Amino acid sequence: MIRYSVDSPPVIDHCVARGFKTFKGKYDLNIIACRNMLERPDTFQDTIHVVYWDQKWVEYVFPCTTHAGQHYLLNPSRSSGVAILKHNHQYRSSFKIGMRSSGYECLVPCKDIPVWRDGNRDDVIDYGGADHDSAGIQIHRANASNTSLKIGRYSAGCVVLQTGFNDFMDLCHKQVQNRKGSTFTLTILKGIHL
Numbered sequence: 001m002i003r004y005s006v007d008s009p010p011v012i013d014h015c016v017a018r019g020f021k022t023f024k025g026k027y028d029l030n031i032i033a034c035r036n037m038l039e040r041p042d043t044f045q046d047t048i049h050v051v052y053w054d055q056k057w058v059e060y061v062f063p064c065t066t067h068a069g070q071h072y073l074l075n076p077s078r079s080s081g082v083a084i085l086k087h088n089h090q091y092r093s094s095f096k097i098g099m100r101s102s103g104y105e106c107l108v109p110c111k112d113i114p115v116w117r118d119g120n121r122d123d124v125i126d127y128g129g130a131d132h133d134s135a136g137i138q139i140h141r142a143n144a145s146n147t148s149l150k151i152g153r154y155s156a157g158c159v160v161l162q163t164g165f166n167d168f169m170d171l172c173h174k175q176v177q178n179r180k181g182s183t184f185t186l187t188i189l190k191g192i193h194l
Helices: 010-017 070-074 165-177
Strands: 002-005 030-035 046-053 057-065 082-085 089-099 105-109 113-118 132-134 139-141 159-161 183-190
Touching: 010 030, 010 046, 010 183, 046 165, 057 165, 089 113, 089 165, 105 165, 139 165
Parallel strands: 030 183, 139 159
Antiparallel strands: 002 057, 030 046, 046 057, 057 159, 082 113, 089 105, 089 183, 105 139, 113 132
């Protein structure tokens, strides 16, 4: 979905209210994930907003998850637990365009990403606790050809787009092509449904 507005979109207002950095320029992307706190395990219940200014605000909204899938909640690959990205947090200049191990372009980390860890092996996501660094967090897609209804093994803590991934990556490439920087900032807001 794409929206246009002269007034700043609510996700930008929420970021400003929390003191997070926002960017205002053509293809100077604000990538903002809104985390739904309602517990519905293994479902794509969040949104990711890609917002920039070009004489007016342009906002793309994609369905996504900011949570690990049920498989990795129950079977974390680390003894400390599955990675949980921190909400009400901004990961400044933490991502760049790179390759996923399965052979397609996505956003990969260019620095360690602080995360929480959920290690109690149930399907309820536990937030908070000590910070852990994770070098494996990416922003990528679920299924390449069909719309995935379940997160399953698509996320072990990454932000995973359910649909619209090619459009998302096209916007990221436009930021680089327009010399607005080759790194990307991810902001995660808690409980915002827009």
